[in-house]
Amino acid sequence: MTANEQALLAARPDFAAIARWVTPGARVLDLGCGDGALLRYLWEARQAPGYGVEIDDAEVVACVKNDVNVLQMNLEDGLSVFRDGSFDYVLLSETLQTIHRTEQLMREMLRVGREAIVSFPNFGHWQARLQLLLGRMPVSEELPYAWYETPNVHLCTLTDFEDLCRRLGTRIEERLVLHAGRAVSLLPNLFGSLAVYRCTRG
């Protein structure tokens, strides 16, 4: 592993989990791909070719620099440019909480992909609960924004997300809950700050 990759995994602990689940050579679609770091990592670590979707100009340019395929589109408009079942994995890495039309996107992910891998900050983490209890909106490493400037519109807890999966008929194949880069098994909805789910159509 290169120093760059180590730094990347330290900054984004969900990437390692995602890479473990992605089989070598699988076709990947990364929604809200940022500068393309995950796609590049998956290509280098798993030889998994893919495309990213990103709306921000600067991030799209960064993707082109990173030599990953990027499509500048708005996820809120759906994924109509992609055919049914055209990907092995559709990734939504720490982007779920910024999406307005969450249900539509969840359905679209499992239309175009065999599996969906979703990671998001857990709003049920004890620090978030404590800050609310003390009368303030939570601000933490996973939720770094003040309430008036946050791009996050749909924050949820592990339990909330699992409820939504049940409602959509989405099957949860695997779940990994993390805090500070380590797996959390005791009371994950309380002690986990980041959750990664692998889902299928069920």
Place this chain on the structure above:
Amino acid sequence: MPDEDVNAPQHPSGSVGVVTPQKARFDAPLQLRSGATLPAFELAYETYGTLNAARSNAVLVCHALNASHHVAGLYADRPDEVGWWDNLVGPGKPLDTERFFVIGVNNLGGCHGSTGPMSTNPQTGRPWGGDFPVVTVEDWVDAQARLADRLGIDCFAAVMGGSLGAMQALHWALAYPERIRHSLVIASTPRLSAQNIAFNEVARQAITTDPDFHGGHYYDKGVVPTRGLRIARMIGHITYLSDEAMMAKFGRLLRRGVPGFDFDIDFEVESYLRYQGDKFSSYFDANTYLRITKALDYFDPAAEFGGNLSAALARAQAAFLVVSFKSDWRFAPARAREIVRALLDNRRIVSYLELDAPGGHDAFLMEDPRYHAALRAYFDNIER
């Protein structure tokens, strides 16, 4: 290898400096899509930078409606005549002539030096005029391939263009898939809409109904259908700019400060259109204009696949960069996304930029920092 004058002084700010157009003559007949055959033809072209030993760093820049082979640099005797994509092409520019050997070529049927309606018809010894065949994007690409052969280029690192130029870049990937590694398709569409064709037809009608047109044989009469060409250009210009860009540029400014209650120039935008029309009709050939608009209308790679663009693009092997501009209503982003979708269906390597630039269709010629940063990054990753 033909190259610009290496002794020419370097123009400041990353210009390729003084360039000299060249000509290549081809004596083997060229079969055109219309069924006609051109017995022989000449292509005017310019090159910038140096072809490397592996002959693997060539980039072909295809022009759109009114441009030419003069992509970058300037002419020694006409220093004001700067290449039409000079902001993109040059040493240290996004398409860096220190790394790439860049070629601009005037298309067949053109009026800037390549064989076209103003050239002599070998059968009559007089200008072709209205008898010059209608040429298509496919014909242009075939002719460009001959030039590539002549320059010893088996495979282009990239072929790029905006608008009609992008159609050539796309067709290159279909007609010669093994001869192009990257295709840059900017501000384009896989086919014109009825509205696009309608605008072209108004432009053509303006020309062909000009009393000085004489069925295209106006050279013999010593006249030019200036009025028609002028109106054709004015119509074109309206479609190249967005409503927003026009409003920002001209607003409702009155030339004389107050309404004239006559038919002289009142609004600034009228002055602009008249100026553009006058300028264009002074140097551009009406017969060429007619043919180029037809080439636009006919381009439709999906047609021979029952309208299935994905099937049409299955032949392509190149990696693609597709770019559209949100304010471009002539070839709107939705049209570019059709190309992207067809490439995705074929699992081709593709990136797509949809930039929120205000310039309308002409945005592809403008120096938007995000746009140029993306092109620079893309070219930087192209192996030579």
